[in-house]
Amino acid sequence: MKAKIDLLSQLLRELESEIGTRDLATLVLHSLMDAIAELNVNKVSDLVDEFATLLKVICETEPKFGVLNYYFNNLLSDFKNNVAKNEKSVKHGKRIIIKRIKEILKEAKRSKQEVLHNAEELDVEGKTILIHDHSHTVQDVLVHYKKLGRKFRVVIAEQDFDKTHANIERMHKAKIPFQVVPSYMLSHVHEQIDMLFFGAVTLKDTMNFVMSPGTASIIAEFHLVDVPTFLFFDVSKFSLWKSGERGEIFIHKHKRTHHSKPIQYDRIKYSHDRVPAKMFERVVTNMGVLNFKKLQELFEKRMKDYKL
Numbered sequence: 001m002k003a004k005i006d007l008l009s010q011l012l013r014e015l016e017s018e019i020g021t022r023d024l025a026t027l028v029l030h031s032l033m034d035a036i037a038e039l040n041v042n043k044v045s046d047l048v049d050e051f052a053t054l055l056k057v058i059c060e061t062e063p064k065f066g067v068l069n070y071y072f073n074n075l076l077s078d079f080k081n082n083v084a085k086n087e088k089s090v091k092h093g094k095r096i097i098i099k100r101i102k103e104i105l106k107e108a109k110r111s112k113q114e115v116l117h118n119a120e121e122l123d124v125e126g127k128t129i130l131i132h133d134h135s136h137t138v139q140d141v142l143v144h145y146k147k148l149g150r151k152f153r154v155v156i157a158e159q160d161f162d163k164t165h166a167n168i169e170r171m172h173k174a175k176i177p178f179q180v181v182p183s184y185m186l187s188h189v190h191e192q193i194d195m196l197f198f199g200a201v202t203l204k205d206t207m208n209f210v211m212s213p214g215t216a217s218i219i220a221e222f223h224l225v226d227v228p229t230f231l232f233f234d235v236s237k238f239s240l241w242k243s244g245e246r247g248e249i250f251i252h253k254h255k256r257t258h259h260s261k262p263i264q265y266d267r268i269k270y271s272h273d274r275v276p277a278k279m280f281e282r283v284v285t286n287m288g289v290l291n292f293k294k295l296q297e298l299f300e301k302r303m304k305d306y307k308l
Contacts, residue, residue, distance in 0.1 A: 001056070001057070004057050005057050005060045005061060005062075008057055008058070008061055009061040009062045009063075012024065012028075012061055012065065012068075013062075013063070013271055015027065016065070016201065017163075018162070019136075020134065020135060020136040020137075020199070021065065021067060021199075021200075021201050021202075021237060022067070022108070022112070022136055022137060022234065023136060024065070024068075025065070025067045025068055025071065025108070026105065026108065028068060029071065029101050029104060029105055030105075032101060033098050033101050033102075036094050036097060036098055036101075037094060037098065039094075041090055042090070043090065044083060044088075044089075044090055044093045046090075047079070047083065047090055047093050047094070048079045048080065048083060051075070051076060051079050051097075052076060052079075054072070055072050055073070055076050058072050059072075063201070063210065063271060063272060064202075064239065065201065065202065066201070066202035066203070066236075066237045066238050066239035066240070067202070067234070067236050067237045069239070069240075069241070070236050070237075070238070070240065071104055071236070073306075074104070075097065075100060075101065075104075078096070078097060078100050079097060082096050082097075082100075083096055083097060108234075108236070110286075111234045111236065111286040112137075112140070112234070112286075114286035114287075115137060115140075115141070115232055115233075115234060115284060115285065115286050116140060116141060116144045118284050118285065118286070118288060118289050119141045119144065119145075119232065119284050120144075120148070121284075121289050122195075122230065122282075122284070122289075124145055124150050124152045124195070125150055125151055125152065126151055126152065127152050127153075127194040127195055128152070128153050128154070128155060128192050128193055128194050128195075129142070129152055129153070129154050129155070129193075129194065129195050129196070129197050130154075130155045130156075130157060130186075130189075130193045130195070130196045130197070130218075130222070130227075131154060131155075131156055131157065131167060131196070131197050131198075132156075132157040132159060132183065132196075132198065132212070132214065132215055132218050133163070133198055133199055133211065133212035133214075133215055134163040134164075134166040134167055134212075135197075135198065135199025135200075135212075135232070136199070137199045137232045137233070137234070138197045138198065138199050138232055139167070139170045141197065141232055141284075142154065142170075142171070142174070142176055142197070143170070143174045143176070146174050146175065146176050152176075153176075153177040153178065153179075154171055154176055154177070154178040154179075155178065155179050155180075155181055155189060155192070155193060156168060156171070156178055156179070156180045156181070157181060157182075157183040157186060157218060158180050158181060158182045158183055159183050159214055163212075164180065168180065183214060183218060186218065186221060186222075187221070190222070190225045190227065193222065193227050194227070195227065195228050195229070195230060195281075196218070196219065196222055196227060196228070196229040196230065197229075197230055197231075197232065198211060198215060198219070198229065198230070198231050198232070199211075199212075199231065199232055199233065200231055200233055200237070200275075201237065201272060202237045202238065202239045203233070203237065203238050203239065203277065203295075203299060204239050204243045204274075205239065205240075205241070205242060205243050205299070205303065206243050207276065207277045207278070207292075207295075207296060207299070208274040208275060208276055208277065209231065209233075209274070209275045209276075209277055209280075210239075210272045210273075210274060211272060211273050211274070211275050212272065212273065213269075213270055213271065213272060213273055214273065215273050215275060216273035216274065216275050219275055219279050220279070223279055228281035228282075229279060229280050229281060230280060230281055230282055230283070230284060231280045231282075231283045231284070232283075232284045232285075233283055233284070233285050234285065234286050235285050235286060235287055235298065235302065236286075238299055238302055238303070240302060240303045240306040251268065251269075251270055251271075252268070252269045252270075252271070253266060253267070253268050254266075254267055255267070277292055277295055277296070278292050280292070283295050285298075
């Protein structure tokens with residue numbers, strides 16, 4: 001089991017880094033439909049057992065992905081209530097659960113549109129917006145503003161080559177005016193920036209968002225000069241379980257050799273940053289534009305309901 005967990009963890013981390021959490025969840029759900037359709041079992045109970053085993057693997061990945069845990073636990077409930085108790089064939093059971101996965105995918109699309117709609121409450125007219133991570137949700141929001149005719153400009157904080165260029169390509173395609181500034185030189189543009197936009201992987205019960213590496217220092221830097229930061233987030237990403245110690249962050253340690261000297265050293269990389277929810281002016285969700293108090297109340301209610 002551990003080998004499967006480690007392998008899936010590595011794969012999910014790489015995919016999340018490339019395509020973001022939302023698109024990762026969509027990819028996993030489509031893959032799950034294909035796997036269920038091809039799964040060769042003789043009994044409905046075997047179908048339920050196979051899914052329960054998969055859920056155990058999903059729930060133990062490093063880091064844990066709140067949105068995947070949420071979707072998979074809901075699907076397990078459907079398996080138990082609508083498939084396991086059904087005396088009909090495996091084929092019928094597969095049809096039931098694949099239909100439910102398609103419904104979840106439709107719900108995810110609706111949630112995306114609700115985030116875009118709620119983002120319209122923010123005043124971005126004539127503003128300069130700093131972005132750093134390659135959140136597809138943030139990109140979608142900015143493109144949505146452009147389609148609405150809002151006038152604004154973007155500063156991209158330069159980081160990882162591929163992530164920075166993903167932002168550049170999306171802004172260029174949408175004809176959104178932008179500049180690129182290295183993330184370690186942002187102190188020179190403090191006075192130009194009106195607001196910061198970010199996405200997140202999940203929200204923990206500690207009221208810390210798990211975010212792309214490097215975001216915590218940028219948010220803290222602009223917090224010191226009173227520039228507001230906004231986060232865009234689907235509440236299905238909530239991590240509705242008790243947090244373990246640094247369970248949401250994967251630590252990669254490896255040896256490096258100096259490029260020209262006979263020197264070896266330890267290099268440590270972290271998969272994500274943790275940022276307190278209190279650092280955000282507002283969190284724009286599919287359930288409204290929330291301040292910290294409202295966000296905390298919503299999280300606690302959903303966590304309580306989830307355990308019932």
